[in-house]
Amino acid sequence: MNRRGALIIAAAALLTGCAGTPAALRPQAAKAVETKGYLSGSLIQALADAVPPPPVAGSPVDLTDKARSARFKALEDGDRWLLATAHAELRPPLALQHFDCALGVRLGSAATPNLNRLMQRLFDDSDAAAELVKARGFRARPVGDDPERRPCQRVTEAGRKTASYPSGSSTVATVYGEAFAALEPERATEARRIAHEMGLSRLVCGMHYPSDVAAGEVLGKAVFDAAAATPGFDADLTAARAELTAVRATGLTSPGCASERLALATPLP
Template structure:
């Protein structure tokens, strides 16, 4: 482990929290997204079921999850701790380095509104799929397993499939790719890494994350053609441009780069 990178990452977590509370007002999460209920139901119905208990895929998931114990307390673990927050506006700062800005250096109500709606729809689809069947989380299958975040008893015993956080992360990545096509690869990578962080955190199995990412991508694809999303695009792009003109960037980008370079088990 690189001690300097680890200390830098610890620092950036604090900076992100301070930025969210001091430079941006807390946004009330939207009670609805941009997709109609019928569209959400259709996307949920299209999601496959989780692996059957004891099946080769289930066993492979559990073996892969067990290997992630090796990352506990390292740089990638600390980044996963940060990624556990997926609600805007704070979660949008996960994309600072990919975007080359410091979100929080300018007011971004249109961007926050757009991503709040994306959060609502991606999470809603994931929750509908979870309601069909229950798959225990890694930290429930193994009560001795450490999560990288504070988890209540109800949270520990809640459904693992699909990963709602992976769905939201992937949807954010796709939405940012629409806003900034030149940075599409970079923002999609971060959206994917938010899902990877759920493996590091022992909150989900690989199949859960893969299913969540597929949901997030489908939600973003359908949302992008709605009038509500398109109405926010121009304003959100202008807000990102204003943040870039501030000249401020996230001081934790070097630490993030080092953490993302961690070889996964």
């Protein structure tokens, strides 16, 4: 099998749950903060309020963002593009498998209810914070600014018109990366790298501009730090760590790691 065939198979394996509309593409109407995660509504609001507004249209930052975003079109249909289609899946437990190669395991090879619950709560906190920022100040997505721009995922016309800043995908990915870094400190560098690559995938997909991703990463780190300071978080982390140890004991690893390494070796514009 050639390299491209292997990449398609690897991407398909990761895309099992990607048919639905990602949370980041929901309509951007303001909504009450739900507290399904670790953080109170008031703390989520405070974290959102600390995020600066999006770049002003026509400003140097905005123009630099748009110039770089246009260069990412050169990656369409290539190896990195295929990986970005897989990274579009953000919800646990499927999204956690993006970290298989970084952790040297195969998540999904054993039951991990505590790990899934931990990550779901972190997802809820980070998604809520990002949505509040989006509702505060609208910035169009690259695929919204350019109706001819090809996304690497299925996006409706309404989805093209949703807000780009900050990248909720990058916020969520960063929270996952920080959580895995806390679960396995010896693999923290690798976990954080994949979280960052998930953010970069949103540039490849034409779904966000660089400063959207950068803001999402800062917000994600703040959300994780706040969640980690709440009562009960350490106990949840300990329970999840035990499950991750059990997964590692199976000895199974992802068959897509070689393809992932090839895709991540693609130079980005």
